[in-house]
Amino acid sequence: MKKVILIADDSPTIRKFVSFTLKAKGFEVVAASDGMEAIELLPMNDVDLIITDLNMPNMDGFELIKAVRENEENKHIPIIILSSLKGSEEVKRGLNIGANSYMVKPFDPKRMHYEVSKYIN
Amino acid sequence: MADYSLLVDPEMAEIFESFLVETKEILEKLDIDLVQLESTPDDADLLNEIFRSFHTIKGTSGFLGLEKLQKLTHHLEDILNKLRKGEAKVNSTIMDGILESFDALNELLSVVENEKNEDFDTEPYLKSLKEILSSMGTESEAPEENKQENIQEEQKVEEAKVEEQIQEEPVKAEENTEANEADNEEDEIVITEDMTDDEIEQAFILANKRAKEKEQKASKLAITGEAITTTETEVAEPPEQKNNKPVEVPLEDKSKKETVQNKTAKAPKKKVEKPNKPSIEQTIRVDVERLDELLNIVSEIVLGRNRLTQVNEDFTKEHEGTELARNLGDTTRQIDLLTTQLQQAVMKTRMIRIGKVFNKFPRLVRDLSKETGKKVQLVIEGEKTELDKTLIEEINDPLVHLIRNSMDHGIEAPEEREKVGKDPKGTITLSAEHEGNHIIITIKDDGGGIDPQKIVAKSIEKGIITKEKASELTDKEALNLIFAPGFSTAEKVTNISGRGVGMDVVKTNVTRLRGIIDIESEVGKGSSIIIKLPLTLAIIQGLLVEIINETIVIPLNSVIEVITVTEDDIYPVNKTECIRLRDRVIPLVNIDQLLYHSDTMPTKKESQYIVIIGLAEKRYGIRVDRLIGQKEIVIKSLGKYLGNIEGIAGSTIMGDGKVVMIADIAELINKITAENE
16 A cells, blocks of 8 residues: 655645655655645545645645644654755754654755655655 | 756656746746835735745755756845845845846746756856845854755765665665664764754764765765754654554545545555645646647637538528427537537637736836836736737737836926926826727826827828828827827937837737727826727627628627618718718728729618728728628638738638638728828
8 A cells, every 4th residue: 555645835846846756656645735735635645744845825834743743633644844954943943843854955856765764665 | 067967857847847837937926026025125924925936946946956046046035034034124236136136037047948958157146146145234144054065965975875775775775764764873963852053063064074984985966955853752653553543534524535435445546636625736737739729620610600500590491390400400509509618618728817918017117217217106907807828928019118108208207297296206007907808908107198289290290191181180080190100209219119119010019919009198197008909819700791792701899880871971072982970070981992902882772881990099981782790700811822911801711601801900991091191
């Protein structure tokens, strides 16, 4: 059974890039353009891992992380932050509120696969 | 040397395409946002929005290895970051610098798109951005840059490590990640939640040292990435546990049920398509050529439909009351309805908001304001009005010219405006609205207006019109002289409107799109240019008339009205036949003579139909023998063999298979005007 990864990023290019990379490795990818959509998608898909951007409209990555961690159903799901280095403060904040690790944009497909495989295989 | 192989990698084609679309959209939005920023420099939301726009471009261009693009947006992002944090305030130097680099960004992107590389010199822009940045606040960017370098070094190590593992022990790497993690512990940068910034930096520096040793092993990678793991008591639960976790399925929620069924049963693939989640990737991009082809086929279907309707009518006449006739009638009506729906649906796919064009103008007005020293605000209305794609592309240049014109000749200098008690800041209003099958675009300014007498005087001087003719003109007609070829009232040719294109070119362009252009002006109050365009080019509403045994289509948008007169109502003025309609003298034209140079006069009848045609303020009457009806007409070009026949816009095929010419009213009126002089 394929593992499902949810990617939340407001950039369609990055969503595509992540989907492309992970699908090639045999994962299923569900894409959301912001935190709100991600929250909506969670109950519909048995998500094994969340990769999220921090800076998004409507509902940002921090709110998403918080919401996931506060929900009994979802709080076990590992979360990887996908962000640029610029906001190292922000990344720290994201880790503080419950994200497991982070990746810097841009990243190499192998790097992403390695990071993802820490949590699911 | 940067590696652009990703840009031509067929596997990346879709992502590259998506990147271009996204980036262009962001740049279009930035174009408006940046100009807006100048007038509301303290708008925090706007600053955040602009910051995010640059940030996104930076992120996505990094994926594709576009280093210059990434660097340029990175600098812009830095400036915006300071602005949004309130460390500096927007001033004209900063604004000019940002806009300059923004333009460079646009150019760079088109190089990327067309040449699949970054062959564009960004250095001068980077330099000026750096200068702006250093003038902005005391806080230096250096530490952050260093940190980034450190991390980039470190990330190379990480890459190398991953690479190594994958190469050496592929199976193990896939299967036993936890072991890998343990193995690599000493190479990981470990950041705990309570570490300070300095400590984090120390960790990076330490890692950097270790990195040196392994660097040789690092393979070259087009794109790099980075990961840092936090120490967590529980990193993640074993995946098995999760999968067995029971999922609550409320019965009323169909989507959940389906998904779970999918999953627990056998077809996990379906899930990715998210059938009940319409908000993601709801648009698909289609090549314009395909849409054109579709439109072409639909046009043919419309012709076929017209033909079918005709056949049905003929058949019914002969076999009225038979079952066959009824069946044919039913089918014909159904096809008729569906064709209309199909045609509308296809038309809709080609519709684009005029905002696409309008949104470029705030920047234009801003730049022109700076150039001329005139203060102007641009008000945009109805930017959501939709218009066929072809028209959108064609209308841009005329609008640019008209706005330049309003800026140059319309709006007065601030001192002048103050003298006459106006707001020193002029207003240009650009608006669009639908009116039936047409779109009306208005460019209105509150400038000095146009004096018809001045126009007339100039026209006489330039030999556009004779003195005798001039005396007969109404003010409205006089104003319309500005559209005559070779006319320009500008005292001196300026950089702005004097680019060799006059209003006549604007008019020609609009006319070519089967549009009508008109002008209204009041001295001291301002002027309006009104452009009326059909929503689409391929299919028009036409009035079918018969003139001396010949059927001709007159585009309905040129038809003002149809009247019936008696022979007594027609009287000659200067050898031209005229009629009087509501206190206005309207000359009659012999269309047969104009089109075919024949001398056959329409048979004089007691009661005569006259079709009044109009272009701007000009009105003419055409004698017609019979009115056939109003129909949807698909325009077909005459092809190379016949080429351009003056006065004929094209042809169409009638229901009975006959080919009928479509009159080009604008050309005809020009012809009449020319022959009268």
